[in-house]
Amino acid sequence: AQSVTQLDSQVPVFEEAPVELRCNYSSSVSVYLFWYVQYPNQGLQLLLKYLSGSTLVKGINGFEAEFNKSQTSFHLRKPSVHISDTAEYFCAVSDPIIPGGYQKVTFGTGTKLQVIP
Amino acid sequence: DAGVTQSPTHLIKTRGQQVTLRCSPKSGHDTVSWYQQALGQGPQFIFQYYEEEERQRGNFPDRFSGHQFPNYSSELNVNALLLGDSALYLCASSLEQEDYEQYFGPGTRLTVT
Numbered sequence: 001a002q003s004v005t006q007l008d009s010q011v012p013v014f015e016e017a018p019v020e021l022r023c024n025y026s027s028s029v030s031v032y033l034f035w036y037v038q039y040p041n042q043g044l045q046l047l048l049k050y051l052s053g054s055t056l057v058k059g060i061n062g063f064e065a066e067f068n069k070s071q072t073s074f075h076l077r078k079p080s081v082h083i084s085d086t087a088e089y090f091c092a093v094s095d096p097i098i099p100g101g102y103q104k105v106t107f108g109t110g111t112k113l114q115v116i117p
Numbered sequence: 118d119a120g121v122t123q124s125p126t127h128l129i130k131t132r133g134q135q136v137t138l139r140c141s142p143k144s145g146h147d148t149v150s151w152y153q154q155a156l157g158q159g160p161q162f163i164f165q166y167y168e169e170e171e172r173q174r175g176n177f178p179d180r181f182s183g184h185q186f187p188n189y190s191s192e193l194n195v196n197a198l199l200l201g202d203s204a205l206y207l208c209a210s211s212l213e214q215e216d217y218e219q220y221f222g223p224g225t226r227l228t229v230t
Contacts, residue, residue: 046219
């Protein structure tokens with residue numbers, strides 16, 4: 001069974017400083033990995049995804065993540081954060097495509113990023 | 118291109134009542150998934166609809182039911198509401214062959230008193 005662990009429930013960081021949000025997963029098969037962002041009172045927006053290929057994935061808003069199969073991790077990074085990055089970030093994992101089947105998506109519990117002016 | 122829309126945005130109900138939430142998928146999408154997001158938690162999968170049928174279901178009781186219409190829009194129904202049903206209900210749409218890549222609506226905030 002899939003599971004996702006986001007190790008930090010809250011991460012405070014000063015504006016223009018770098019940030020890393022940690023995500024570890026467990027799955028018995030190869031996986032697809034995602035990061036979503038949720039601004040207050042809004043739905044989730046896809047930041048980036050890893051399906052296959054290069055382990056370094058670039059997403060929107062200057063975020064990137066690195067897939068590390070040996071450590072079963074998919075940490076999210078940004079070299080310089082802005083006030084507007086204050087939001088909650090969710091890591092998610094899905095099984096690869098099964099033709100005609102359902103790809104279950106499992107979410108972590110989220111990390112609240114608080115950017116301090 | 119309209120994204121995923123949900124209605125209503127907020128709803129207050131009393132224990133024991135029934136509620137219906139609505140979702141219109143992103144243009145071109147044929148699959149709709151529903152999630153419950155309790156305060157401080159990540160989204161929990163309720164069920165997914167494709168071709169007007171429930172294709173997969175998460176660990177939710179039968180009080181939670183749904184429907185998908187020929188135009189791919191969907192409804193989530195919850196009967197006999199409990200206080201614990203208070204949450205943000207998110208709808209996500211996708212293409213059947215790529216249903217891991219989901220586009221989320223803004224959600225409906227349900228409060229049960």
